Amino acid sequence: MYDLFVVGGGPAGYVAAIRGTQLGFKVAIAEEKYLGGTCTNVGCIPTKAWLASSELFQNIKEAKKFGITADNFSIDMKAIKSRTDRVVLKGRKGIEYLLKKNNVDLIQGHAVIESKNKAKIGDKEIEFKYLLLAQGSHPIKFPPFNVDGIMTSDEIFSLDKIPSNILIVGGGVIGVEMANFFSSIGSQVMIVEVMNHILPNMDSDVAEVLASSMKKRGIEIHTNTKTISVEKTQKGFKVNFEENERFEKEFESILLSVGRKSNVTDDVKSLGVSLDQKGNIITDDSLRTNIPDVYAAGDINGKYMLAHVASREGIVAVTNMKGGNLKMDYRSSPSVIFTTPEIGSVGYTEDELKNSKMEYKKGVFPMTALGRARTLEFNDGFCKILTDKNDTILGVTVVGPMATEVLMEGVIAVHSKMKIEELLDHVHPHPTISEIYMEAADVLTGMPIDI
Numbered sequence: 001m002y003d004l005f006v007v008g009g010g011p012a013g014y015v016a017a018i019r020g021t022q023l024g025f026k027v028a029i030a031e032e033k034y035l036g037g038t039c040t041n042v043g044c045i046p047t048k049a050w051l052a053s054s055e056l057f058q059n060i061k062e063a064k065k066f067g068i069t070a071d072n073f074s075i076d077m078k079a080i081k082s083r084t085d086r087v088v089l090k091g092r093k094g095i096e097y098l099l100k101k102n103n104v105d106l107i108q109g110h111a112v113i114e115s116k117n118k119a120k121i122g123d124k125e126i127e128f129k130y131l132l133l134a135q136g137s138h139p140i141k142f143p144p145f146n147v148d149g150i151m152t153s154d155e156i157f158s159l160d161k162i163p164s165n166i167l168i169v170g171g172g173v174i175g176v177e178m179a180n181f182f183s184s185i186g187s188q189v190m191i192v193e194v195m196n197h198i199l200p201n202m203d204s205d206v207a208e209v210l211a212s213s214m215k216k217r218g219i220e221i222h223t224n225t226k227t228i229s230v231e232k233t234q235k236g237f238k239v240n241f242e243e244n245e246r247f248e249k250e251f252e253s254i255l256l257s258v259g260r261k262s263n264v265t266d267d268v269k270s271l272g273v274s275l276d277q278k279g280n281i282i283t284d285d286s287l288r289t290n291i292p293d294v295y296a297a298g299d300i301n302g303k304y305m306l307a308h309v310a311s312r313e314g315i316v317a318v319t320n321m322k323g324g325n326l327k328m329d330y331r332s333s334p335s336v337i338f339t340t341p342e343i344g345s346v347g348y349t350e351d352e353l354k355n356s357k358m359e360y361k362k363g364v365f366p367m368t369a370l371g372r373a374r375t376l377e378f379n380d381g382f383c384k385i386l387t388d389k390n391d392t393i394l395g396v397t398v399v400g401p402m403a404t405e406v407l408m409e410g411v412i413a414v415h416s417k418m419k420i421e422e423l424l425d426h427v428h429p430h431p432t433i434s435e436i437y438m439e440a441a442d443v444l445t446g447m448p449i450d451i
Contacts, residue, residue: 001026001127001128002025002026002028002127002128002129003020003027003128004017004020004025004027004028004128004130004131004318004321005027005028005030005119005126005128006029006134007111007113007119007131007134008030008037008134008300009037009106010038010040010136010298010299010310011036011039011040011307011308012132012134012297012311012313013031013037013132013297013298014098014099014104014314015310015314016132016297016314016317016318017029017104018098018102018104019314019318020104020321023318023319025318025321027103027104027105028105028107028126029105029107030109030110030121030126032109034092035092035095035099036088036092036095037136037298038153038260038299038307039310040088040095041092042156042157043307044307045091046084046088046157047177047178047181048338050084050157050181051177051180053083053185054184054185055184055340057184062377065377066377075185077159077185081157081159084157107126109122110122111126113133113271114267115271116131116271116291116292116293116294117131119131130293130295131295132296132297132314132318133268133273133295134296134298134300134310135262136262136263136299136300137261137263137300137302137305138154138261138263139152139256139259139260140258140261141256144227144228145227145256147230149236149254150230150254150256151253151255153255156178156255162186162187163252163253164187165188165189165190165251165252165253166182166187166188166190166251166252166254166255167190167237167239167249167255168189168191168254168255168257169192169256170191170192170193170258171191171192171193171195171198171199171221171223172198172199172201172259173335174257175193175255176191176198176210176214177338179219180338180340183214183217183219184340188218188220189218189219189220190219190220191214191220191221192222192226192227192241193224194226195224196223201335202349203350203397204351205350205384206343206397206399209341210339210341214339222241222243225243226242227239227240228240228241235250236250236253236254237251237253237254238250239251260299262279262280262281262299262300262301262302263300264280264281268281271291272291274290276302279302281296281301281302283295283296283301283303286317286320286325286327286328287301287313287317287320288317288320295317295320295321296317297310298310301313303328303330306333308333308334309333312333316328332346332411332414332415333346334407334411336403338404341378341380341381341401341403342399342401342402342403343397343403344396344399344403344407345395345397345407346395346397346407346411347394347395347396347410348395349397350384353395360388361387361388361389362386362444363385363440363441363442363443363444364383364384364443365383365440365442365443365448365450365451366381367379367382367399368380369439369450369451370400371430372432373400373401375431378401381401382397382398382400382436382440383399383436383439384396384397385410385420385440385441385444387420390419391419391420391421392417392419393418396409396414398436400433400436403433405433406432406433406434406436409423409434409437420441420445423437424438424441426438439451
């Protein structure tokens with residue numbers, strides 16, 4: 001008999017299981033494949049391992065502008081894959097160690113939920129008081145992309161050679177990160193996106209900066225474009241598109257990256273949990289479902305399919321099982337994109353504020369005017385701070401070098417409802433990328449120093 005049974009060993013599940021034992025619960029966790037879920041195995045971690053290699057390779061290619069000459073260097077895709085596999089395996093082993101260290105019972109196998117207090121894994125029956133559903137999600141695949149050989153993010157990391165050219169369907173986060181990688185290592189890359197700009201969930205000014213940078217690197221971008229048909233050929237794929245008019249191109253490889261769908265199985269449905277129109281489990285901000293003592297965290301609730309959000313959801317859910325009263329603050333949950341330039345965003349976007357008719361003010365400072373960016377030979381990007389009419393910070397976007405690292409100041413500002421004067425009351429170290437907050441805030445107050 002367990003206090004808590006967790007289904008799924010991804011960022012929501014394993015973090016919740018560990019926190020559960022720390023709070024005094026007897027906990028079991030079931031994982032049918034690999035610990036770490038999508039993030040560790042086919043998501044955040046292998047993607048960033050790939051991008052670390054491609055970024056270093058790109059930097060070596062551009063070393064001359066820093067006064068460095070580098071000759072006779074090359075990239076080895078098999079070695080990149082081997083290194084990435086080691087990084088992934090180390091992550092899995094680390095999670096297994098943490099579960100063991102925290103006295104979580106790990107049960108390997110597919111868990112079938114029989115009731116809100118009972119589950120079966122093979123011949124083993126599990127009874128429990130609380131249930132946390134954290135089975136994650138899977139990539140969406142649909143016609144005309146149901147052709148053998150077309151990869152999703154689940155298959156892409158099996159590549160051990162550089163494709164001469166690759167079509168990336170979908171200009172969201174996964175699509176642009178992968179485009180960045182493949183273009184850096186020498187593939188010809190084309191992105192197709194049905195919306196009117198890449199990164200459709202971001203403001204258009206963010207998308208414009210990234211698109212410009214990508215085009216400079218030779219990436220071909222087609223927006224407002226539909227894929228009509230895909231045909232398998234001896235050399236790869238023949239694809240027909242419709243933009244303003246129809247056109248056809250051939251590709252060695254295709255990556256489909258158009259989103260993910262939560263893993264809500266029939267046994268979960270039979271519990272009677274409420275689902276939204278997309279098939280995600282409906283939870284409140286405390287991660288409770290409509291069934292008492294049944295919670296859902298991570299991709300399976302479809303709120304924010306991000307690993308760091310999933311982990312926080314796991315902590316919130318288990319703390320509330322123990323009598324706490326935590327709630328998720330999704331508005332201050334950050335989004336980061338590891339492209340060149342990097343992108344970090346938190347809180348409201350400008351488009352959201354415009355659409356809601358909310359009165360707002362903004363300050364924008366260009367990366368090219370920042371001393372630290374100039375030392376890095378980096379000209380693309382900006383920082384944008386959005387406030388309400390009372391100068392409370394509502395949203396922050398940073399586009400540029402190390403944006404994913406310096407975003408945390410914006411997260412704290414949005415979460416704590418910081419005033420713009422409070423941000424300016426802090427001395428920012430010089431020369432750093434973080435100074436761009438101070439500069440954008442100065443613009444917003446109408447008293448800029450450096451532009």
